[in-house]
Amino acid sequence: MSSDPADLANLRDIVLPPPVSLWPFAPGVWIILAGILLAVPVASVRAWRRHRANAYRREALRELDAAPDAAAILPLLKRAAIVAYGREQVASLSGAAFLALLDRTGGTTAFTSGPARLLPNLVYAQGATMTAEDVATASADARRWLRNHRAREG
Known part of the structure; x- marks a missing residue:
């Protein structure tokens, strides 16, 4: 070693600190984990309730297919x-x-101005008929309403 402070022989290697440990977690990580652990059961219960509340839709769609x-x-x-x-x-x-x-709750005009407007005549009038194309369109409108209408909350 030389007494000259500018001599390169006086340089030492950089000392790095030890690596940061992953354990224990920082407080923010614990808060996020707690939030996830609370959100999973809440989301599961809501999904289960929504599935049960929409059972009538699934049943109606099955009956529509078998009509x-x-x-x-x-x-x-x-x-x-x-x-x-x-x-x-x-x-x-x-x-x-x-x-x-049906139009108001489904956000459409298919039932009052489309071929589906003829459906009451089939139910209540004797001898009323619809073409096959009109029946297919009315059935598609009914299927769309069953899938997309917004039921009341509660």
Whole structure:
């Protein structure tokens, strides 16, 4: 070693600190983990309740697939609407008023202005008919309403 402070022989290696330990976790990590542990059961319960609340939709879609004719579509929609919106609000509606409810709750105009407007005639009128294309369109409109309408909360 030299007495000259600028001599390169006087340099020493850089001493690095020991690596940071992963344990124990920092307080922020514990807070995030606690939040996740609380969120998982809450999300699971909400998903389970939503699944149970939508059982009527799945059943109605199954019945729509197995419907023997187009006259079965409107009573099926009526039963689903009663479950979704309550007997007090839906049971007294028929014909154009019920179709207007379907349009309002489904965010569409398919029931009052499309081929589905003919569905009450199939149920209530003797000898009423629809073309196969109109039946297919009305069935698709019913399926769309069953999937997309917003049921009341509660």
